[in-house]
Structure formats: C-alpha cells, structure tokens
Amino acid sequence: MAEVRSCLGDLFGSNPDDLALMPNAESCINAVLRSLEFAPGDELLATTHDYNACLNSLDFVAGRSGARVVRVGIPFPITNASEVTAAILAHVTPRTRLAMISHITSATGLVFPMQEIVGELESRGVQVIVDGAHAPGQVDLDLDRLGASYYAGNCHKWLCCPKGTGFLHVRRDRQLLIHPLIISHGMNDPRTDLSVFRKEFDWQGVADPTGFLAIPTAISFLASRVHGGIPGLAARNHELALSFRKALCPILRVEPPAPDSMIGSMVAFPVDDLVPDPEMRQRLELILREKYHIEIPMIRWRPAPDTDRWTIRVSCQIYNDDSDMERLATALAASLEELGA
Numbered sequence: 357m358a359e360v361r362s363c364l365g366d367l368f369g370s371n372p373d374d375l376a377l378m379p380n381a382e383s384c385i386n387a388v389l390r391s392l393e394f395a396p397g398d399e400l401l402a403t404t405h406d407y408n409a410c411l412n413s414l415d416f417v418a419g420r421s422g423a424r425v426v427r428v429g430i431p432f433p434i435t436n437a438s439e440v441t442a443a444i445l446a447h448v449t450p451r452t453r454l455a456m457i458s459h460i461t462s463a464t465g466l467v468f469p470m471q472e473i474v475g476e477l478e479s480r481g482v483q484v485i486v487d488g489a490h491a492p493g494q495v496d497l498d499l500d501r502l503g504a505s506y507y508a509g510n511c512h513k514w515l516c517c518p519k520g521t522g523f524l525h526v527r528r529d530r531q532l533l534i535h536p537l538i539i540s541h542g543m544n545d546p547r548t549d550l551s552v553f554r555k556e557f558d559w560q561g562v563a564d565p566t567g568f569l570a571i572p573t574a575i576s577f578l579a580s581r582v583h584g585g586i587p588g589l590a591a592r593n594h595e596l597a598l599s600f601r602k603a604l605c606p607i608l609r610v611e612p613p614a615p616d617s618m619i620g621s622m623v624a625f626p627v628d629d630l631v632p633d634p635e636m637r638q639r640l641e642l643i644l645r646e647k648y649h650i651e652i653p654m655i656r657w658r659p660a661p662d663t664d665r666w667t668i669r670v671s672c673q674i675y676n677d678d679s680d681m682e683r684l685a686t687a688l689a690a691s692l693e694e695l696g697a
Contacts, residue, residue, distance in 0.1 A: 357377060357494055357558065357565060357568060357569075358372070359572065360568050360569060360571050360572060361373075361375045361377065362617065362654070363538075363571060363572040363575060364511075364523055364571065365513050366499075367492075367575060368497045368509075368520055369497065369498030369499050369500050369501060369538060370493070370499040370525055371500070371528075372450075373551065373553075373554060373642055374378070374405055374499075374525055374526060374527065374528060374531070374553075375523050375524070375525055375569075376523065376524045376526070376536070376553070376557035376558075377514075377521070377522075377523055377568050378508075378523060378524050378557075378647050379520045379521075379522055379556075380489075380510055380512075380519075380520065380522040381410075381487060381508040381509060381510050382410060382491035382508075383457050383485060383522065383537060384506075384508030384509075384522055384523070384524035385410050385413055385456065385485060385508050385656075386413050387524060387534060387535070387536055388416045388506045388508075388524070388526075388534055389412075389414065389416075389456075390417065390484050390537065391532065391533055391534045391535050391660070392417075392454065392483075392534075392615070393418065393421070393628045394418065394421040394422075394453060394454075394600055395421060395422065395423065395425040396421070396422030396423070397422070397423070397424070397451055398417055398421070398422075398424070398451055398453045398620050399423065399424050399425075399426050399449060399451040399452045399453065400417075400423055400424070400425050400452075400453060400455070400456070400524065401425075401426050401441075401444065401447060401452060401453070401456070401457075401482070402414055402425060402426070402427050402428070402456050403427065403428045403430050403443075403444065403457060403458070403621055403658060404427055404428065404429050404430055404657070404658060404659050404660070405430050405432070405458060405461035405462075405463065405464055405466065406427075406456065406457070406458050406487065407462050407489065408457060408532060409459065409463075410424075410458075410487050410685060411427075411519065413501070414456055417512060422500040423453070423468070423512070424582065426441050426447050426452075426515075427661075428444050428446075428447050429443065429467075429659060429660070430443055432464045432466070432613060432626065432659070432665075433458075433610075433611065433614060433626065434466065434613070434614050434615075434618065434688040435469070435615065436615065437467075437472075437615070437617060437618050438464075438469070439467060440468050441469055441472050441473050441475065441476065443610065444457070444473060444476075445476055445477075446648050448480055448482060452480075452482050453459050453482065453483065454482065454483045454485065455477050455482050455483070455485070455486060455487075455498075456484075456485045456513060456672070457470070457473055457484060457486060457487065458485075458486075458487045458488075458489075458490075458624070459487065459488040459489075459490070459491040460488075460489075460490040460491050460494060460495065461657075462489070462490065462657075462669055463616075463624065463655040463656065463657035463669070464613075464622070464624045464654065464667055465614075465618065465619070465622035465623055465624035465658055465667075466614055466618050466624075467495055467617070467618045467620045468617075468618075470486060471501075473503060474486070474502055474503055474504045475503065478504070478505065480504060483505040483506070483671035484504045484505055484506070484509045484535070484588075485504070485505065485506040485507070485508065486504045486506065486508065487500070487506075487508055488507050488508055488509040488510075488568075489508065489510045489513065490510070490513055490514065490620070491509060491514075491524075491620075492509045492510065492511060492513070492515055492544050492624070493511075493513070493514030493515040493516075493578070493586060493589070493623070494513075494590055494593070494620040494621045495590060495591065495620050496511075496590070499525045503527070504527070504687055504695055505526070505527050505530045506524065506525065506526055506527070506530065506534070507524070507525040508522065508523075508524055508525075508564040509522060509523050509524075509525070510522045511523065511571055511574070514621065514673070515574055515575055515578065515586075516569070516574050516577075516578060516658050516673075517571050517574045517575075518566075518567035519567070519569075519604070520567045520572055521567045521568055521571055524551065524557075525668060530613060531551065531552070531553035532552065532553070535556055536556055536557050536560050537560075538560040538561055539556070540556075540559055540560050540561045541559050541649065542554075542555035542556040542557070542558060542559045543555075543556055545559075545696075548590070559648060564669070568577065578620075578674065579696065582674065589674060589677035590620070590621065592673070592674075593620075593621035593672045593673060593676075594619065594620060594621055594672075595674060596621075596672040596677070596678075596681070597618060597619055597620070597623045597670065597672045598619060598623070598652070599624060599678065599681055600623055600670045600672060600681050600684070601619070601623045601670075602626075602658045603681055603682075603684075604617075604623075604625060604670070604685060605683045606670070607688050607689045607692070608625045608627065608630060608688075609629075609630060610625055610626060611625050613625060613626060621671060621672045621673065622669055622670065622672070623669070623670050623672075624655070624667040624668065624669040624670075625653075625667060625669075625670075625676070626666070626667055627654070627666050627667060627668050628665055628666055630692065630697050631666075631695070631697055635667060635675065636695055636697065637654045639695060640654070640691055640692070640695060640697075641653075641654055643691040643694060644687055644688070644691055647691075648683070648687035648691070650671070650683070650684055650687055652668060652670060653668070653669055654667070655667050655668075655669055668683050669682070
C-alpha cells in the first residue's frame, strides 16, 4: 500500500505521506467534514454545480452545527472561467470557514480554474476541500502546487482502476485536524516512525486491498498506450471531446456551452429546450441504448434548489475514436427525429 501511495504521489505531485487511500471521493469528503468543528453562524461555500452526494454531506454537517451552506450560482452555458472565481469570491464573508468546490463538475463537465480559486480562498483564510472525483487522469494535477487544504480524488474513473479506489490528500499543516470515518487501532498505535495521520488512515479495520494494489498496473497500462503517458492520454481525450462538441452542437441546436479551456475529457450539452419533459428524455436514452447500442447519460443539475435542468454528457476515453463520434452523431440525429424533437 505504501508503494501505491508512492505511485499516486509521483503522478499527482504529492508527498506519499500526505495521501490516504480511501474507497471513493465521497468518503474522503465525509472524513474531512465530519472531522472539522463548525459553529452557528459559520458559512460553508459550495456551488450550484457540485455533486449531490457531497452537497448532502455539507448540508448534514451544517445542520448539526448550526452553520449555513451558501450555494454560489455559476452559469451554464458559461463564457469565461473567470466568472467562476468571481462568483465564488463575491460570496466570501468574514464568516466563511470552508469551501467545497468541484474540480470538474459532474453534470455539466466544466473544468473549474482550481489553482486560482484555491489560491484566492486559502489566502483569505478559507479552507478548501476540492471534490476532484473526475480530475485524476483527466487534467494535470499537482497537489502540492495547488495548495488546497484537502483534495478528494477517484481512481476508478479516468484511470480505469477498480471501483473502491480513491485517495484523500491533506496538507501537512491540516493533518492533525482530520480523522478517518472509522476509528480503529491506529489511534493509539505507539510507533513513532509514522505520523498520527498515517497511523489512523492506514488501518481502518479489515478491508480488501486488492483494488488499491491494482492502481500502479492500471496507471502503467494506460500510460503505455499513448505517447506522453497519462498527460498525453488526457490531451488526446481532450481533443476528441472538442471534436464531439463540434459535431453535436448543430444536432442539439446549441452553441458551445463553455470555452475550450473549461473542457477536459467530457463535454455536456444543455437539452432542456430540445427534450423538455421526463418522458422524452427517458425515450431518448432508451432509443440510443436499445436501437443503437450507445450508452450516454442524461444528468440532472440544479441551478437552484427548486429548479431542475438537464444535460446530455459525452465522456471520451482511450477506447473511443472518431468512428464513435460519427456513430453517435448519426444516432442522435435519427433519435431526435423519431421523437419529433
């Protein structure tokens, strides 16, 4: 397991001792949120693009302590990444204690300018926990340079590792604050050669480590498929995602919903005007899957607590190429015509 942390540290610019292996990004975020203490009147920032499970965790912790969750509205479509930073900073007050921000949003597929966001917030004394569930393998990641208090990542997505393989990065000066969700033997481990952080997170009871042990092999395999290794693969997938966007925007009758700089290996399109009701969305998914054997998700996102919007999201990985793009474009156009959209 130490070798696994070393492999991840090399890839993501981190000292391995600052990494904890966790089942998924949600468990990482919960470990951080449940470790910190908040008081009535404290403000916890999030955005309207953050993942529902993580927002639930934030609401739960705030509800117990009397803190208040402030959800920052981020537009979609969006024209410039600076809009994200400006919107977040506009909601920072002397009561702001923590911000939970997605590195890459799930429903809308936007790459947020995380280096700028983290730098501005941390310099104001606001602890940042980055929900990086989609980031490892999709964008360049240097955790030490990023400087966030906490970073949660998944390896089962863009690194193609087994499910149940995530990691938590905790900045060295924050580690004494953070404890795992499962308190086990590490808490009173008498050894002095390991930090308290290491002892607590390395042993959380009996668990199957085989998924984690597969991480170096999965990374090595992906890195060997494309010139330039994992960064080369991410660049290749980014270009393919832009090609998908160019091909699908006319079919979906939308303009590109975000600048190139905010696209990683995923691209999402708003579909509320084209397929406005739930039955049409379900039928579209069904036609694509059953008739054309294409799996593509319709995803809900909420720009406001009482407002639902929907996107269709394309994900590009090493096993996709231009032929998949052409097939999807043809199938999508035919499916929309069948629906009368």
